[in-house]
Amino acid sequence: MVLDITNPPSDSRDHRQVVWNERFAADVKHKAQMWFREDFGLESDWTSRALVPLAAKSSLAIVVRMNGVIAGLPAVEVVVDEFQESLVWAAVICDGDRVQAGDVIGYLSGSVSSILQIERVILNLxxxxxxxATTTRHLVDAIQETSCRIYDTRKTVPGWRLLDKYAVTCGGGYNHRMGLYDAILIKDNHLAALREEGVSPADAVRRSREFISRAFTADRANEMVVEVEVDSLGQLANVLPALPDIVLLDNMSIDELRQSVALREKKFPEVILEASGGVTLKNISAIAKSGVDRISTGAPIHTSSWLDVGLDWGSVSCAEHE
Structure with a gap:
């Protein structure tokens, strides 16, 4: 794994959560080299070299142009350090902070040429x-009157999963499984592949439990979450006696979600119910009020708009031209 990751203390059956640490920084450092290659290729920034005095220095503010929630500032420090130029980055707020249009989030000082070369990488990040983070916060705020939680999905940009999931946590959301390696999630496609064997959702849960007991140490087995997807009340009734840790209720109506909660509460209150599919800012409150424990949605990652961030230049001192 790239990260140290920890389980939220409220429930040992929950998924591991991304935390910023040295191993995460090392992953960003590796990505930074790729981002630099995208801009410089194997050559240079010819515009800056043609126009900007070599000794020109400046200090600029990174400013948000719209209201939102900030994420990625520790990664900026890594990118600046990895650029291997005499640049100094100083953040003035923290990831997860709410900001308003015009707020300064940090200052970048040093060579003007270097600033011009690295600015787009920083602003993109x-x-x-x-x-x-901002989209996640909107969703979280919409259900704040309930105990329901918002979780992300694996619908992330290739190579950006840890960063994307980290941003979700900055917005107040929670991380679903990191990948295929840290939880069992029995989806409709798994059941379709086993259709000729007549494997039901409950059968799949039991088979998964048996596999875990054979394949893993006791400690690892206890950490392995087993989740199964269902799309009807009939499937839910079938799978609850098998006691999966979580049942994912896929694309159910609000009324079906309420019925699912009532069915769970009768005999299997320990099973977590997760709603997913078709989640929007307009309907998320109703979904949460149905009584489900959690909502998983890829919307914060794959439908969010970027926060508008820009640079405000200070004075430039110049001694010589390149």
Whole structure:
């Protein structure tokens, strides 16, 4: 794994959560080299070299142009350090902070040429991650009167999963499984592949439990969450006696969600219910009020708009031209 990840203390059956640490920073450092190659290729920034005095220095503010929630500032520090130029980055707020249009989030000081070369990488990084955090916060705020939680999905940009999921946590959301390696999630496609064997959702849960007991140590087995997807009340009734940790209720109506909660409460209150599919800012409150424990949605990551972030230049001192 790239990260140290921890389970939220409220429920040992929950998924692991992304946290910022040195191992995460090392992953961003690796990505930064790719981002630099995208801009410079194997050559240079010829515009800056043609026009900007070599000794020109400046200090600029990174400013948000719209209201939102910030994410990605520790990653900016890594990117600046990895650029290997005499630049200094100083954040003045923290990830997860709400901001208003015009707020300064940090200052970048040093060589004007270097600033011009690195600015787009920084703005792309903060703009994208802050957009995810902002969209997540809107969803979280919409259900704040309930105990329901918002979770992300694996619908992330390839190579950006840890950053995308980190941004979700900055917006007050929670991380679903990191990948295929840290939980069992029995989807409709798994059941379709086993249709000729007549495997029901309950059968799949039991088979998964048996596999876990054989394949993993006791400690790892206890950490392995088993979740199963159903799309009807009949499937839910079938799977509840098998006691999965979580049942994902896929694309159910609000009335079906309420009935699912009532069915669960009768005999299997320990099973977590997760609603998913068709989640929007308009309907998320009604979904949460149905009584489900959690809502998973890819919307914060794959439908969010970037937060508009820009640079405000200070004075430029110049001694010589390149």
């Amino acid at each position: 903060v703009g994208r991650l802050s957009g995810i």
